[in-house]
Amino acid sequence: MSSNTNQRGQNFKQSFGRTAGLLGAILLVVVLFAITSHGLFLKPANLLGLLRYMSSLAIVGFGLTAVLITGEIDLSFGAVYGLSSMLSGVAWIVWGWDLWQSILLALCGAAIVGLFNAFFTTIVKIPSFIATLGASTIVFGVDLLVSKSNTLSPLSPPNGRVIPKSELKFFSELSNHVLPGGFPMQLLWMLLAAFVFWYLLTKSLFGFHLKAIGGNQVAAEFAKIKVRKYKMWAFIICSVAAASAAILDSSYISSMQPDSGAGLLFPTFAAVVIGGASLIGGRGTVSGTLMGCLLLAILANGLALLGSGAFLQQMFVGAVTIGAVVLDQTTRARRKE
Amino acid sequence: MISPNSSDKSGIRLEHLRKEYGDTIALEDLNLVARPGEILGIAGPNGAGKSTMVKILASETNQTSGTITLNGAPWDPREHKKQVAIVHQEPQLFANLTVAENILVGIEKSKYVRPKSSQVDQNLLNEVGLAEYAHRRLGSLPLAIQQRTEIAHALARSADVFLFDEPNSALTEEESSELFEWMHKLAKEGKIVFLVSHRLLELAAHCDRVVVIIDGNVKVEIKKNELTEERISRELMTGVANKRASLTHAGKNTKDLLQVSDWKHVDEAFKPLELSIMQGEILAVIGVEGSGGREIVRSLAGFAPTTGDIAMQESKGSAVTKQVAFVSGDRSSSLFSNLSVGENLYVRLENRIKTKLRTLSQSRARAIAESAKSEFLVRAASIDTPIRSLSGGNQQKVAIASALALKPQMIALEEPTRGVDISSKAEIYKLVREYVSQGNAAVFYCTEVSEVFDSADRAAVVFDGKIKKILDVTKFNDAESLAGAISQATAS
Structure with missing residues (x-):
């Protein structure tokens, strides 16, 4: 046993060590890109673009963090992102629903996918890897069906359909509104989401029990913690988070594309894992995920600025993800000793 | 403490381990x-160190200090994995491979090509009676065949140390006696054979010597000529301190707290039963693994499918x-x-x-955790x-304290002091006793008579899915007579 009387301090030091490491890495790449891009990287417009990309990654990432903490996995959020974007678009632009109804439909659709994942994982008891992989494909099919694989834009509705100006404005402002000081609206949404998830995961009893379930599911069941119910909520939260990000992104680009979630899976997992969440469960934080997203956004942005091309970017992001996890594992082992 | 004939260097010698x-x-x-040539029995209560010894010999862990010699030369199990064969209750083989393939694992002739079943020594297969099963998938075969495959696997690697660790707890009588024949055969061929078991009768019947391990030391070695079930039992019982004197027994309060009737396990792990548990008492349900005792205790907490x-x-x-x-x-x-001591203490609360x-x-x-920590004397x-x-x-104290923090009227504990040192044991019994004396009740699932004697007011003896008898533990003056009454009850 550690003879250290101030264990709390030590725990703090451990998590601080990890945070400091991530911050160091972020600083390092910032400096690196600032120099190699001859200052282009540090231009406000560029930084804002970077933060916007990060914000949608982070909102999805928070949801994934909740699922990973319980020891489950969700591979369907990318497809849910696509479906939600299309559902809201089709209902609003093609069917002529009100905007708020369309958004509600998208969020409910996502929640149903979350329920589906939870049902097969906790009641039918198949591995969540398979359940959500299957769900992902089903959802993408539904997405293509609903959208007839068309891209939609509220700016060019189908013939005969007129979208009220006020709705159009509201939808666009969802992400594009600029707050005083040039602060982009979408970033505010991210901060709001970060606060909600921070509260949920670290302050609420819910978050504490999620962590316990991820640490030892059998013990949680014996302790009569409602494992099924908690996991169900984790899956729903993850799907709804993906749907929220999808709607914000569609607002930003003023269009809905059926395959828009396809590229989301890897960067989100990478960011969350770099942020310290464990795929075995029981570990994961909002601040970690936030920093993982920032690091990933910087990398993607910086490499694009350098004109390295998509191929190199792919390879680089993959390598960084593996590197970050290896580094964390070795330092964790050392800290334990 | 054992001073075997020091000129005789043959065999495995554990020194100051x-x-x-x-x-x-x-x-x-x-x-x-x-x-070599004998079956050495190892007996001892749970947590005495038997399984640690097995783990060291199986090179699953290594000793902090001490030496092991084989035939006089220093011997490190980690360098001689193939020399040691462990036969567990649950065979540690590959359920997805055939019997023949399992035997070949580790002794494949080629590094690259998947081994052909025909490479298995047919003589060996015939000898161990596995020829007809050679091409069957191991997972689909009965446990006894799987264990025999494990023995064949070891023989094929020419192992010389055979460690049987509770090998027959899930076997039928017939299968068990076949397994024991195997042990004798192996011993006769000059192998070193260990038998670790809780079943004292079998230790007495099949071993040449039995070593009783208590609290990490060899307490006594019983030679063939004095080897009886009673003798081992006596050494085991007296080894565990009887701290019961400090307990104040119930009896004042005889109000029923919980009753079950026509209580039946859906998969027949136990037959329909009636039982009532009184306020202020600790009821021990004692029975070997598979008797249904564990399921009875679990069912009271809703962790076994039941009707009634x-x-x-x-x-x-x-x-x-x-x-x-x-x-x-x-x-x-x-x-x-992944949680701290405090978090473990309040994790059940809402x-x-x-x-x-x-x-x-x-x-x-944190206040609840602090008070539970000091009340339960958790040393952290x-x-x-x-x-x-x-x-x-101390971990066990935290586990039990977290359940008591719920302030339930009734707790169900499985082997509450398994793998726990003597002083923690006494503290755990005392704290549970205090808790029940406030009008609550506790039911324990026990496999050790000493635990029943030290902790319980009444003991329900379970055998073959039935409660054979409920004994008043307070009427017994020593653990031995209680053990006698329990074995009598199971036999009836």
């Missing part, structure tokens, strides 16, 4: 010799089982290794630590210490 896990001393100063009636005070049915707190005998399924905003009230939770630097760094006994 010591193993510490953090604060816990699993083996203190273990000395023993196992010679259950009532406690005003509640009935699942409302009762929901209120019964349960602690599994296995700490890997009662504690959360209303007492919840604020109006559904947040966890740190101040209330602070409640923020990681649970993993505690000794086994």
